[in-house]
Amino acid sequence: xxxxxxxxxxxxxxxxxxxxxxxxxxxxxxxxxxxxxxxxxxxxxxxxxxxxxxxxxxxxxxxxxxxxxxxxxxxxxxxxxxxxxxxxxxxxxxxxxxxxxxxxxxxxxxxxxxxxxxxxxxxxxxxxxxxxxxxxxxxxxxxxxxxxxxxxxxxxxxxxxxxxxxxxxxxxxxxxxxxxxxxxxxxxxxxxxxxxxxxxxxxxxxxxxxxxxxxxxxxxxxxxxxxxxxxxxxxxxxxxxxxxxxxxxxxxxxxxxxxxxxxxxxxxxxxxxxxxxxxxxxxxxxxxxxxxxxxxx
Amino acid sequence: xxxxxxxxxxxxxxxxxxxxxxxxxxxxxxxxxxxxxxxxxxxxxxxxxxxxxxxxxxxxxxxxxxxxxxxxxxxxxxxxxxxxxxxxxxxxxxxxxxxxxxxxxxxxxxxxxxxxxxxxxxxxxxxxxxxxxxxxxxxxxxxxxxxxxxxxxxxxxxxxxxxxxxxxxxxxxxxxxxxxxxxxxxxxxxxxxxxxxxxxxxxxxxxxxxxxxxxxxxxxxxxxxxxxxxxxxxxxxxxxxxxxxxxxxxxxxxxxxxxxxxxxxxxxxxxxxxxxxxxxxxxxxxxxxxxxxxxxxxxxxxxxxxxxxxxxxxxxxxxxxxxxxxxxxxxxxxxxxxxxxxxxxxxxxxxxxxxxx
Numbered sequence: 001x002x003x004x005x006x007x008x009x010x011x012x013x014x015x016x017x018x019x020x021x022x023x024x025x026x027x028x029x030x031x032x033x034x035x036x037x038x039x040x041x042x043x044x045x046x047x048x049x050x051x052x053x054x055x056x057x058x059x060x061x062x063x064x065x066x067x068x069x070x071x072x073x074x075x076x077x078x079x080x081x082x083x084x085x086x087x088x089x090x091x092x093x094x095x096x097x098x099x100x101x102x103x104x105x106x107x108x109x110x111x112x113x114x115x116x117x118x119x120x121x122x123x124x125x126x127x128x129x130x131x132x133x134x135x136x137x138x139x140x141x142x143x144x145x146x147x148x149x150x151x152x153x154x155x156x157x158x159x160x161x162x163x164x165x166x167x168x169x170x171x172x173x174x175x176x177x178x179x180x181x182x183x184x185x186x187x188x189x190x191x192x193x194x195x196x197x198x199x200x201x202x203x204x205x206x207x208x209x210x211x212x213x214x215x216x217x218x219x220x221x222x223x224x225x226x227x228x229x230x231x232x233x234x235x236x237x238x239x240x241x242x243x244x245x246x247x248x249x250x251x252x253x254x255x256x257x258x259x260x261x262x263x264x265x266x267x268x269x270x271x272x273x274x275x276x277x278x279x280x281x282x283x284x285x286x287x288x289x290x291x292x293x294x295x296x297x
Numbered sequence: 298x299x300x301x302x303x304x305x306x307x308x309x310x311x312x313x314x315x316x317x318x319x320x321x322x323x324x325x326x327x328x329x330x331x332x333x334x335x336x337x338x339x340x341x342x343x344x345x346x347x348x349x350x351x352x353x354x355x356x357x358x359x360x361x362x363x364x365x366x367x368x369x370x371x372x373x374x375x376x377x378x379x380x381x382x383x384x385x386x387x388x389x390x391x392x393x394x395x396x397x398x399x400x401x402x403x404x405x406x407x408x409x410x411x412x413x414x415x416x417x418x419x420x421x422x423x424x425x426x427x428x429x430x431x432x433x434x435x436x437x438x439x440x441x442x443x444x445x446x447x448x449x450x451x452x453x454x455x456x457x458x459x460x461x462x463x464x465x466x467x468x469x470x471x472x473x474x475x476x477x478x479x480x481x482x483x484x485x486x487x488x489x490x491x492x493x494x495x496x497x498x499x500x501x502x503x504x505x506x507x508x509x510x511x512x513x514x515x516x517x518x519x520x521x522x523x524x525x526x527x528x529x530x531x532x533x534x535x536x537x538x539x540x541x542x543x544x545x546x547x548x549x550x551x552x553x554x555x556x557x558x559x560x561x562x563x564x565x566x567x568x569x570x571x572x573x574x575x576x577x578x579x580x581x582x583x584x585x586x587x588x589x590x591x592x593x594x595x596x597x598x599x600x601x602x603x604x605x606x607x608x609x610x611x612x613x614x615x616x617x618x619x620x621x622x623x624x625x626x627x628x629x630x631x632x633x634x635x636x637x638x639x640x641x642x643x644x645x646x647x648x649x650x651x652x653x654x
Contacts, residue, residue, distance in 0.1 A: 037428045088630045094427050095374050099567055100629050102560055107622030114608075114615035224439075227432050235428075271443045274436040278421070281433045285425045 002261065009253040015143045017249020018150040022205045023222055024229045024241035025157060026198035032174040032236050033194040036086060036097050040105040041202060042223020047108055048074045048203020049210035049219055050116050056124055063124070067207060071200050078199025079192045086195070087188075109220055120216030123207075146208040153201055154242060161238075170194060174236075228273035232280055234290020243288070248273050319492045336481055340474040348473045350585060355480035356541040358581040359487045361565040362574065363534020368563070369571035370495065371527035372507030374427070377418065377434040378562040380441035381532045383554025385411040385539025387445065387452045390460035390549055400463045400544055408536040414441070415532020419525055438556050445551035457550035460543040476545055483541060487534065491574050494530070503527055507572075557618075564625045569635050576637025583636065587624065588617045 023041060030038045052070035055061050061069070085104060089097050161167040172180040173190045181187050206219055229248045233240025255272035286292050310316045320326035340348060364378045389407035392398050398406065418437040425433065445452045452458055462471035463479055470476045494500045502523045505513035514520050543549045561584060569580020595613055599605050609616065632639060 037431070085626060085630070092629070092633065095368065095372075095431075095571075096567075096629050096633055098374065098428060098431055099563060100626055102563070103622045103625030103629070105622070106557070106560060107619050107626065110615040110618035110622065114612045114619065224435070227435065231429075231432060267443055267446070271439060274439045277436045278433060278440070281421050281425055281429060281436075285421075285429055 006254070006257055009257050010250055012143075013250035013253035014246060015147050015249070016253075017246035018147055018242075019205050019209060019245070020222070020226060020229045020249050021242035021245025022150050022153050023202055024226045024233070024245045025154070025238050026202045027226050027230050028236060028238050028241045029170075029194050030198045031230075032238075033170050034082075034086070034191045036089075037094075037101065038198070039098060039101040040108065040223070041198070041226055042220035043105050043108040043112075044074065044078070044199045044202035045206030045209070045222055046112055046217065046219045047077065047206075048199070049206035049215045050112055052203075052207045053121055053123060053210065053215045054116070057121075070207070071203060074199045074203040075196045078195040078197070081199070082192045082195035087191070105220070105223070109217065113217060118217060120214040120218075122214040123211050140212060142208070142211045146212070149204060149208055153204065157238065166190075166193065225273060228277040228280075231277055231287055234287030236291060237287070237289035240287055240289030248276070251276060317496050319489075319496070333481075333485060337478075340477050345473050348477050350589070352473065352477060352480045352545055354578075354581055354585050355484040356538045356545065357562075357565070357585065358484055358538075358578055359541065360535045360538030361562050361569075361581050362487060362491050362577045363531040363538070364562050365566045365569070365571065365574070365577045366491065366494070366503070366534070367527050367531035368566055369573065369577075370500070370507060371503040371524065372510075373524060373527060374431040375434045375528075375531065376431055376556065376559050376563070377438035377441065378531070378535055379554050379556065379558030379560075380438045381411050381415055381535035382539040382542070382558065382562070383445060383549075383551075384414055384441060385536030386460075386543035386549045386554075387458060387539075388536065389540035390458045390543050391451050393461055394459065400461055401465055404463075404537060404540040404544070407540040408533045411536025411539070412529045412533040415535070416525055416529045419528025419532075435556070438559055442551075442554060445554065452549070452551055455551065457548060460547055460549060462547060463544050471547075480541065480545070483537065487537065488574065488578070491534075495574065499523070499526065504572075560625075561621065564621060567633075567635060568624065568628050570637030571635065573635065573637035576635050576640075579636040579640065584621070587620060591617055591620055 023045065026044070027038055027041050030036055030041075048070055051073055052066055055066035055069055056063065059066070081104070085100060086097075089100055159167075161171055169180070169185045170190050170193070172183065172185055173187055177187055180190075205222075209219060209222065225248065226245075229244035230241050231244070232247055233242070233244030252269050252272050256269040259268035280287065320329060339351065343351075360378065360382050364375065367373050367375055385407045388410045389400070389403045392403045392406055392410075393400050418434065418441075421430070421433045446455060448454070462469050463476070464470070468475075470479050495503075502513070502518045505516065505518050506520060506523050506527075510520055565580040565584045566577060567580070568583050569578065570576030592613065595610060595616075599610055628635065
């Protein structure tokens with residue numbers, strides 16, 4: 001058994017899993033505060049990464065300026081999306097809401113393909129060295145940066161929700177919309193804000209992944225991969241999303257390892273999370289940290 | 298079978314028979330018969346392009362009706378219908394080539410096989426609902442798609458598999474003109490069956506489960522049974538549609554049955570109108586004609602002096618996809634009840650013209 005490879009894969013899984021966790025957190029944020037299941041989460045990553053790429057290549061801005069500009073764009077994009085498309089859907093049955101986000105996902109996916117083409121592109125070089133070695137393991141510097149960014153985002157989320165007025169308003173809205181409204185919270189503003197935050201933070205993850213693997217349409221697949229992660233953790237738990245993300249990240253790499261070493265089934269990396277998803281839905285549909293949905297007559 | 302709200306005033310029904318009828322008036326019945334009768338002569342009049350469109354409408358229409366039974370009548374969500382459609386296609390080709398079963402028996406058999414698979418994946422549906430079910434069927438979509446690429450004995454792997462044309466009494470239906478009749482027969486048969494299903498005890502149970510599942514359960518409707526049954530019937534329709542697709546094209550490859558296809562089926566159902574059998578057909582026609590119309594529009598634009606924009610002409614494939622996404626969004630915002638509702642409104646408007654109120 002090749003322990004070194006396994007360890008390397010687990011580390012990779014941990015790093016990728018942290019990013020899944022970040023995207024999952026955005027998903028949970030939108031679900032908790034607006035009760036919308038966002039199938040267009042992956043497109044936030046896609047659009048954000050491509051906008052950043054276009055700013056860097058066509059306008060030749062320095063990396064951090066372009067990065068911050070694209071984040072600002074994504075914040076506006078998320079808010080506009082909520083105002084134009086999702087606001088008329090408030091109070092509609094769940095299938096309509098799901099279908100609207102699926103429609104958005106298809107629309108933006110093909111829009112991006114149309115504008116930027118289908119071939120993957122890479123960002124200009126940000127760091128001088130490619131990878132450094134820690135304890136004998138090779139870790140790409142971009143991966144290390146992604147870990148740092150993911151951790152910063154998570155800590156930022158914690159302080160935002162615990163210690164800021166807007167965070168408190170969002171938690172109140174998630175708890176009970178009517179009560180929140182009667183206490184003077186603008187629920188509309190909270191809805192728009194949660195979409196803005198989700199779009200911005202997802203775009204950060206998109207840029208980071210794009211720096212490592214290149215920007216391509218496969219970024220939108222992350223939006224689908226997030227489902228196993230959030231279901232594992234429980235749909236309405238932010239901690240659950242992080243734990244689920246890390247678990248799925250490690251799991252797909254470990255599955256890949258065992259597959260390539262022993263089983264030789266192939267394609268395990270992409271498909272293993274979905275088997276896990278089915279098993280969880282079968283035995284524990286509300287995940288590990290989610291609240292049970294109790295219905296009263 | 299229109300719902301109460303859509304019925305114009307003065308249209309009273311005094312017996313169960315009247316309430317349950319498929320055709321509300323004699324005119325509708327004769328008109329339907331006339332349309333079907335005229336459709337029988339279509340191959341003599343229309344050229345091959347329109348026949349292919351019709352055949353496309355028929356196999357997609359059968360599958361979409363299955364999805365409407367699941368989504369529109371039972372209120373369950375499925376994002377894996379495209380995969381079930383593909384499973385039907387491969388199953389029929391596999392049964393035919395591996396066991397030498399005649400094709401016209403293979404098609405219903407493929408339907409039943411798909412039904413079994415659909416019920417297997419629908420099993421969680423007995424426990425979960427709403428968006429959890431959507432995510433479970435999403436997983437089913439990816440797992441079945443992966444299975445197509447992997448199972449060489451079943452689907453031929455990445456090479457795909459060949460499907461023989463339908464043969465009946467030594468006559469091969471291998472041209473567009475002859476297959477048209479098979480498509481027409483299957484479409485009419487499956488739609489009448491769908492109508493009848495909704496008039497039966499099971500159909501009413503589906504609607505009860507959709508409208509208020511707790512009340513339904515209290516009234517003695519077994520929730521698990523009907524949710525599972527609905528999944529089975531929907532997969533059966535998908536399997537039949539898929540099998541017709543396979544034997545029409547003569548070749549099935551594993552690439553086509555993606556999540557995008559599932560979304561297209563959902564789009565047909567939503568655009569047509571959830572819970573409307575007539576609407577399903579309208580939605581399918583709309584979704585089949587939309588790309589054709591776009592292509593025609595761009596074709597006309599290309600010849601004018603102002604419209605020959607290379608980005609639009611070259612990116613037509615992406616514009617088609619974008620149009621599908623956009624149409625879903627616009628319909629859900631502006632006409633959530635679909636074309637069937639719009640049709641009813643137009644009918645009511647003319648019925649009371651010029652005093653529509």
